[in-house]
Amino acid sequence: MRWSVCIVAFVGCTTLFLPVVAAPVPKTPETNPVSGWEYKAVAFGADEKAGTKKLNELANDGWEFVGPLGSGLVAFKRAVLTPAEAAAKKELAKWAGDYQLDDGGSFTVKGDRWTMKGPGAEGYSGKIKVIDVGDKMTSADLLVEEGETKGKAVKAIFRLEGETLHYCGTYDLERPTEFKGDSDPYYYAWKRAKE
Incomplete structure (x- = not known):
């Protein structure tokens, strides 16, 4: 009887603590070394004139087109300067x-x-x-x-x-x-x- 109580206690404790012990430890997010680029998501509306103005402003500030992101957003990147x-x-x-x-x-x-x-x-x-x-x-x-x-x-x-x-x-x-x-x-x- 004693052995069965010990086994039940052991299994119970193992069941409680094993998930904590066996669970993978979350990694801290790895930070990428400076890639040399910064990114920006930009929303564009249906107004052609306003969109053209925004594109010209982005280009003048050194932003380059990357591609569409969805939900009306467009990705741009530019070089990070020292x-x-x-x-x-x-x-x-x-x-x-x-x-x-x-x-x-x-x-x-x-x-x-x-x-x-x-x-x-x-x-x-x-x-x-x-x-x-x-x-x-x-x-x-x-x-x-x-x-x-x-x-x-x-x-x-x-x-x-x-x-x-x-x-x-x-x-x-x-x-x-x-x-x-x-x-x-x-x-x-x-x-x-x-x-």
């Missing part, structure tokens, strides 16, 4: 536009693209690679993709003061540290062109 990349993008946005020199030279910045022409010269163009955004100057490389120095990079510094974009750059020397020079490095004070 603080340095965000600072570079913000600085380039300030520079955007057309600039001129009194002698007829021109310099244009659009996004991370640049074009430079001297008076009567063929011109150069390429990509701007911002190295460092500082309080007194921004260091950047002008990667030449078109022009007689194609494949080279100008090591330059920039500073925007009002409507003047100060530039000093060189192909072969160390990156300039001040805005002066008329042979190598070359210094220009580009004036924003009036529209």
Whole structure:
């Protein structure tokens, strides 16, 4: 009789505690490492004009279409910028536009693209690679993709003061540290062109 009471007690306790012991321990949700993308679900209505406006605003803010989600929602993604990349993008946005020199030279910045022409010269163009955004100057490389120095990079510094974009750059020397020079490095004070 004692054995049967012990067995019943053992089975009863096992029945009570076994599900707790044997139950799988819930995992803490794994956080994905930064994927480099942020996502956004956007609702669109039936108004074509409002939808087009919303699409253009999303595109201007760097959002790319991913696909439909259902329930009238659409997925978009955009690259997550590091603080340095965000600072570079913000600085380039300030520079955007057309600039001129009194002698007829021109310099244009659009996004991370640049074009430079001297008076009567063929011109150069390429990509701007911002190295460092500082309080007194921004260091950047002008990667030449078109022009007689194609494949080279100008090591330059920039500073925007009002409507003047100060530039000093060189192909072969160390990156300039001040805005002066008329042979190598070359210094220009580009004036924003009036529209």
